[in-house]
Amino acid sequence: MASHRRPKQPSRARISVLTAAAATAVALSAQTAAHADPKLTVKQAKSEVDADRRDAAAATEKYNNAKEQQQALQHKVSLLQDEIARQQAVVNQELEGLGQVASSQYAEGAIDPTVQLMLSSDPQGYLQRAVAQDQVTQAQADQLAQLVEQQQLLQREKQEAAGVLAAEQKLLDQMRGIKNSAQAKLRHAQSVLAQLSPAQRAQAGAGYNYGTVKAQGTGSVKDINLSGISAAAQTAMQAAMSKVGVAPYSYGASGPNAFDCSGLVMWAYAQAGVSLPHSSYALESVGTAVPSLADAKVGDIIVNENGGHVGLYAGNGMLLNAPEYGYTVSIQPLSYFGRIVAIRRI
Structure with missing residues (x-):
């Protein structure tokens, strides 16, 4: 029969030791948790969130650029496949005719050297030997050489x-990686904001996930002078101006209700009948080059941030742009952004 003895009670000294050990463990655990997840100040949170959003916006433009390249490769593949199909039809037709001749000659017990040539595993070598031995006419040799x-x-x-196709697949893989990177940055920004109170979150995130907040330093559309620029630039600027303070920044968006930076530029000029790429990097080479900011006119395309950001020049050193996640289309000083890498006029 199994024993059902009452378990031996620990001594008073043993209880004291265990209690002290448990208290130490709890204290260490609390210290570790505090070290792993320190309380952020609003300033620290804003700094982290802003950095994440800038990185995510830059990744968006890299994604857009890779997508533009992938679409160009798709078009090239389509053209190649059409040409391959056409060329294959020509070859098949000639080989079919050759097969019919071979069948007919085989039935008669003799195959013409020309047919032997095309049935050879090495038609080029056979052709050279046949011409040298006068087994085929020059006309036949020319016809076969063409085939x-x-x-x-x-x-x-x-x-x-x-x-x-291999290059396209590589780009597709790259696009997925870039998109995942951008989304990871945004998830981190969300996790930082989640640690704050609603009031602190509004202060640090400036409308993050809502897109209803204008960027700091936003200018007014009333200050933009559209005189002295092309009709296309006027139309593009009027379209973009209608989105200031209204349309939020959104990953890969090109309007009409949300935009990323290159999507805004592309959409604005599309209203003037001008087709542009959806990529800040690709926009570096559209239209004609403008030598310097001093020569820039309202409506010119300005690419900055090492090619990772783009907007429309609004005059007086201001840029009309879709800044980054959490903000609406805004007008900001160019000094807020990195070095200008290209100014292009449409």
Whole structure:
């Protein structure tokens, strides 16, 4: 029968030791937790959130640029596939005719050297030998050489298409990585803001996740002078101005109700019938170059932040732009941004 003895009670000294050990463990645990998740000040939280949002916005433009390249590769693949199909049809038609001749000659017990050539595993070598031995006429040799050339061209086109497809897949993988990076930055910003009270969150996040707050230093659309610029620039500026303080920044968005920085520029000029790429990096080479900011006119495209940001010049050293996550389309001093890398006029 199993024993049901009452467990032995620990001594008073043992209880004291265990109690002290437990207290120490709790204290250490509390210290570790405090070290792992320190209380942030509003200033520290704002600094972290702003950095995360800037990084996420820069990643968005890298994503947009990779997407532009991927779409160009898709177009190239489509053209190559069309050409491959056309070339394959030509080769198939000639080979079909050759097969019919071979079948007919085989039934008669003799195959013409020309047909032997095309049925050879090495038609180019056979052709050279056949011409040297006067087994085929020069006209036949020219016709067969043309077919061999078509087959070689078809093979090169297939190899090129395979290479383009591989490059496209690489870009797709890169795009996924960039997008994941941007989303990770935003999740971190959210986690930082979640540690604060609602009042502190509003102060540190400036409307984060709502997009209803104008950026600091926002100017007024009333200060923008549209005289002396092209009709396209006027139309683009009027379109962009209508979104100031209204449309929020949003990942990969190109209007009409939300934008990222290059999406705003693309959408604004689309209202004037001008097609532009959805990428701050690609916008560095559109239109014509403007030598310096002193030569810039309202409506010119200004790329800064090492190519990672873009907006429309609003005059008086101001930039009309979709700044970053948490803000609406705004007009800000260019001094808020990094070095200008390109000024382009449409």
